[in-house]
Amino acid sequence: MADKQYCLSVHYGQQQMRADQTGAHPVIVEFTRLLIRRLRVLDVPMYPHCVWRTKADQESAFVRGVTTVRYPDSAHNxxxxxxxxxxxxxxxxxxxxxxIVGHIGFEIAHQRGFKLVWGGDDPGVNDAFDWDPAHWELADWRAHMIAR
Ligand SMILES: [Zn+2]
Structure with missing residues (x-):
């Protein structure tokens, strides 16, 4: 998963700008920055693919089967x-x-006192849990449902 050469590429730099993080919860913005930086030190090139998801994007993802959640029930909304x-x-x-990504992510969350839920952390019970290890969300995100 480490690729020192790729970490130095223009493409990797461009990927850092992919997701619109404007106005996102400061804990999410800070966690994203710290996790990517911590992995970058290990020459592992990660980037934020999505932070915000609009109503249209959420409904489109639902129709395509990318998510089982409809707007406004995703923390991305x-x-x-x-x-x-x-x-x-x-x-x-x-x-x-x-x-490994999950372990480092929780280490950062613990150090900073961030209460996060990781999509790779399967509770192991018979529920509708979708394994989604790219995904991190605030544990109490429903308390932050403020229109953008
Ligand atoms: Zn997600």
Whole structure:
């Protein structure tokens, strides 16, 4: 998952700008920055694919089967979630590689006192949990449902 050469590329730099983080919850913005930076030190190129998802984007994702959640029931609809993926493999890391990302993410959250839920953290019960290891959201995001 490490790729020092790619970390130095223009494309990697452009990927950092992909997601619109304007007005997103400050914890999400800070967590996204810190997790990407911590992995970058290890030569692992990650970037934020999505932070905000508009109503139109959410409904489109639902229709395409990308998500089982409709607007406004995603933390992305309120700037309270971030999807952080690999610059070259995107969502295609192995479960073991994702578990490293998860471990580092929780380490950062613990150090900063951020209360986050990780989409890769399968509670292991028979529910409708969708394994989505790119996804991090505020545990209490429903308290932040403020129109953009
Ligand atoms: Zn997500």
């Amino acid at each position: 309120w700037g309270c979630a971030t999807d952080i993926v690999h610059g070259l493999k995107h969502w295609g890391l192995t479960p073991k590689q994702w578990s």
